[in-house]
Amino acid sequence: MNFALILFIALVVTGLIWLADHLFFKPGRAQGQKEPLLVEYSRSFFPVILIVFLLRSFLVEPFRIPSGSMVPTLQAGDFILVNKYTWGIRLPVINRKIIDISQPERGDVVVFRYPVDPSLDYIKRIVGLPGDRVSYIDKQLSINGQPVKMDFLRPYDYVKPGLNNVVAQLFLEHLGHHPHQVLIQPDEPPVRLEGVRVFRYRDHCDYNERGFTCVVPPGHYFAMGDNRDDSTDSRYWGFVPDENIVGRAFLIWMNFDDFGRIGKSIE
Structure with a gap:
């Protein structure tokens, strides 16, 4: 569901109804005559929708984490806030950048439109920037030939x-300026080859039983989940185009199952 488009349509409809009444119908109403209910609702809701639309489009946007692919950083059920202006100003609905401020860095936790189905929002960690050579061999992530500590x-x-019990190991990964925790399941393969799709720039990647190596094309990013062996990410469906980027996740503002997570920053 494209909520931004729904908000935009609601904004336009309520605004047009209110404007049309103000210009054409209100002057002809008898003094003291009550305005139509549709006009009353449009006049009341238009400013609210406008404020929500502007805040959501240019400042922050809320999301809910639906899965465990980013455990332990994010838990299923976390409600998070995403910064929409860190890297530039994008036009709402079409998500086209019109003002470029900066670019995502390695280690940023990013919400983006899923390249396979842009109607879906995904959240992963950026591990590879345009031009990077990203390797994940025997569960060791390397960037441009340098193993990540x-x-x-x-x-x-x-x-x-x-109720499936998962036995894993917790590591602190030092990626860029974002040390963060990752989970590794020793008995799982670094990539399930049968799950790798045919994706754009697939020829930039080499896969085998020990893992993969990919060269990130210009204007794209390589994203992985912190729960490395339980994440469907760039290993399987390819690179994230810059135009698909929604924003940087920075805060957990609610989790109804664990109030202790409220207010935690996302590293």
Whole structure:
């Protein structure tokens, strides 16, 4: 569901009704005559919709985390805020950048429109920038030939939906300016080859049983989930075009199952 488009349509409709009444119908109404209910609702809702539309389009936008692909950084059920202006100003609805401020960095947690189906929003961590050579061999992430430092923290077991117990290991990964925790399941392969799609610039990648190496094309990014062995990400469906970027996730503002997560920044 394209909520931005729905908001825009509601904004236009209520605004036109209010404007048409103000210009053409209100002057002809008898003094003291009550305005039509449709006009009253449009006049009341237009400013509210306008404020929500502007805030959501240019400042911050709320999202809900639906899955565990970003565990332990984000949990299913987290409600997060996404900064819409960090990297530039984009026109709402069409999401076209008109003012360029900066670019995503390695390690940023980013919401973007899923390249396979742009009507869906995904959230992952940017690990590769345009031109980077990204390798993930034997569960070791390397950027341009340099292994990304990983410090083992402790075992980390958790229960997935369906009461499936997952045995994993928790690491601190030092990627760019964003040290963050990642989960590794030692018994899982670095990439499930049967799940790799045919995607644009697929010829920029080499896959084998030990992992993959990809060269990120211009204007694109390589994204992976922090729950490395339970994330469908760029390994499987390819690169994220810059025009698909929605914004940078920066805050958890609600989780109804764990109030202790409220107010946590997203690193």
